[in-house]
Amino acid sequence: MATTGIIVDDAFYLMVNATKFTHITSCSLTIDQETIDITNYDSSKWKEFDVGDKSWKMDVEAYYAMDAAENGDEALDDIIAGTSHTLLLTTEETGDTTLSGTAWPVSLSVNSSKGSAVTLSASYQGSGALTKGTVS
Amino acid sequence: MEIIITKDTKDIRPGRNKTLKKGTKLTVTKDLGEKYIKAKKAKLIEPDVRPIIKSAEEAEEYAENYQEETKK
Numbered sequence: 001m002a003t004t005g006i007i008v009d010d011a012f013y014l015m016v017n018a019t020k021f022t023h024i025t026s027c028s029l030t031i032d033q034e035t036i037d038i039t040n041y042d043s044s045k046w047k048e049f050d051v052g053d054k055s056w057k058m059d060v061e062a063y064y065a066m067d068a069a070e071n072g073d074e075a076l077d078d079i080i081a082g083t084s085h086t087l088l089l090t091t092e093e094t095g096d097t098t099l100s101g102t103a104w105p106v107s108l109s110v111n112s113s114k115g116s117a118v119t120l121s122a123s124y125q126g127s128g129a130l131t132k133g134t135v136s
Numbered sequence: 137m138e139i140i141i142t143k144d145t146k147d148i149r150p151g152r153n154k155t156l157k158k159g160t161k162l163t164v165t166k167d168l169g170e171k172y173i174k175a176k177k178a179k180l181i182e183p184d185v186r187p188i189i190k191s192a193e194e195a196e197e198y199a200e201n202y203q204e205e206t207k208k
Contacts, residue, residue, distance in 0.1 A: 015163075017150070018149060019149065019164050077152075136166070
């Protein structure tokens with residue numbers, strides 16, 4: 001049954017290459033729509049725009065666990081090898097909305113500081129369309 | 137879907153090469169999960185669903201069944 005009400009934190013998670021990216025502490029998807037200025041002498045002093053290209057990207061922050069099936073080691077492999085993957089934002093609930101698309105890893109930083117757990121930040125640049133689907 | 141690896145096995149996804157250890161729990165897409173289950177390398181983790189008890193009679197019945205189950 002589709003989720004009712006607000007989706008709370010970890011119910012909506014990221015899958016990379018068909019497996020959940022583990023130990024995520026934050027995840028953000030940004031979709032941008034470019035605009036084309038078509039203002040002209042007939043615009044009556046109001047700017048006019050048409051729509052241009054769209055793009056999307058995803059940023060992930062997580063704790064680094066080397067034994068996880070999908071985490072820092074895999075992000076590292078992907079950025080070194082230059083491998084794109086299918087990213088899927090989803091829940092477990094049948095009928096819920098999913099978002100998926102192919103993306104390239106474009107940045108990865110591993111952060112370690114005294115007295116705290118090792119974390120990683122990864123960014124993925126979407127290539128092609130982001131597709132809306134449904135959990136089945 | 138959530139699966140548990142029942143036998144040490146190589147990650148079958150392209151671009152991945154880790155060995156998934158027996159007992160590892162994974163959340164995967166339905167397609168990937170079914171591949172592991174079909175290959176007898178994993179089992180589906182069923183959600184722990186318990187009935188909603190609406191009366192004293194149902195509570196007694198549930199307790200009896202639960203005792204029988206735990207004896208097995």
